[in-house]
Amino acid sequence: MEGERRRRWILISSVLWSTQQLILKTGTEWEVMLNMGDYTFAGHFRVTKPQFEYLQMKLQENGIEKEHSQGLPPVPVTKKVLMFLWYMANQNSFREISDKFDVSQSSTHWIILVVLNIICTMGTTFISWPNTCEKAASAAAFHRLCGLSGVIGAIDGCHTRVQRPHIRGGDYMNRKAFYSILLQGIVDERERFIDIFAGPPGRVHDARMLRASDFYTTWQENMDEYSLLGDSAYIGQAFPFVITPKRDNGALPEADQLQNSNISHGRVVVEQAFGKMKCKWRRLRDLQNTRIDVVVMITMAACFLHNMCIGASEICQEHPHGCPKQGDENE
Incomplete structure (x- = not known):
């Protein structure tokens, strides 16, 4: 047998x-x-x-x-x-x-x-800062969306997982306890990126990343009298062009609570932009064995492709009711 x-x-x-x-x-x-x-x-x-x-x-x-x-x-x-x-x-x-x-x-x-x-040399083909007429249109759209005046975009940071780099690897460990690089995105009411900054190590704070970006050096020229919506990461920082929520210590006046709620409603566009980009361009989910310089290029390319594809009629085939936010990576 x-x-x-x-x-x-x-x-x-x-x-x-x-x-x-x-x-x-x-x-x-x-x-x-x-x-x-x-x-x-x-x-x-x-x-x-x-x-x-x-x-x-x-x-x-x-x-x-x-x-x-x-x-x-x-x-x-x-x-x-x-x-x-x-x-x-x-x-x-x-x-x-x-x-x-x-x-x-x-x-x-x-x-x-x-x-x-x-x-990555074609950035202006896909991402550009709005002109005067586009700013006015965005301000009107955000007012309809969240009731706030003079807003033309929302700003936030997003993490992309990477393998620990050989050089200064500890700098890439973020507060969520994984290695990452950061992407700073400014998004309009259509969930299109109007400015990006990719590459800082994961441990860098969102406020510090904003100061290091090219956008910060020209914000007065870019923003005019308009503002961006930001989360608590920008509270207490010297960013007069960013509207942030008030800290809630349990005794926040009703008017401030309403303001916080309006900011949250307006900021949803940047969270949805990151969610849709990572859902569609899945290479961003698997960069463990990729050089940091290539990770930065892939991240930028994903932003460009996102803008190329975004539109009022676009519906994710897998998530017709909205792409889920990756909570541990988009903080």
Whole structure:
């Protein structure tokens, strides 16, 4: 009986092994992805086909080209853009992306880095500070949203998990006890980023991050007579352009309680922006083995893609009633 079981196990093992050898890369027919229905395409790549075509056009304008590698046929620009979007929208490894698109792992890694570098030079294509007319429109929209006058945006910080860096690693341990880099986002009433600052270590306080940002050096010119909504992290700081809630010690007057409630209602746009961005661009959830400089580029790229995709008609396929906020990462 023992000998029979052993022979059966050897036979099964040989069959399984031969089956593994027949598994081929799935990317030889990658063009079929372009023939997906609109809903299916958006489900996989997190963009509509018109948005994909727009991104491809902008990347081509900024220098992305076909490249030969070790005598192999060049990788088409369309394929590069699909690979980049797949990388940003999923948590697959480079090996899995290599298999899916029939490109070597080294070329896959190189293509992703090239596209990241290019897209990070295109900031003003996707994010810009509002002009005078846009500020007035935002102020009117925020007044309808929360009853506060003169508000054109909400500001907050967001954490992205990283592996402990080799240099000054302790600086990246945040108060939630995990390693992270910070993203400062200023968001308008449409949940679009109008300014970002990415890269400070996780232990940096939101107020200190604001002071270190380029925005702080030009806030008077940018803000005019308008204001931003901020949370308690900005209380007691010298930020005259940030409206913050009053500290509630249990005896807060009714008028101040109403003001706090209005600020909270207005600030929801920045929380929802972070939530939607992390829900759609899932690469932000898995950056444990990524260099810090690349993490910063990925974070910026996610903000750009968020703005490119955001719209009144956009509904998350998985969360039609609103993307959940990652409470431990968006504080």
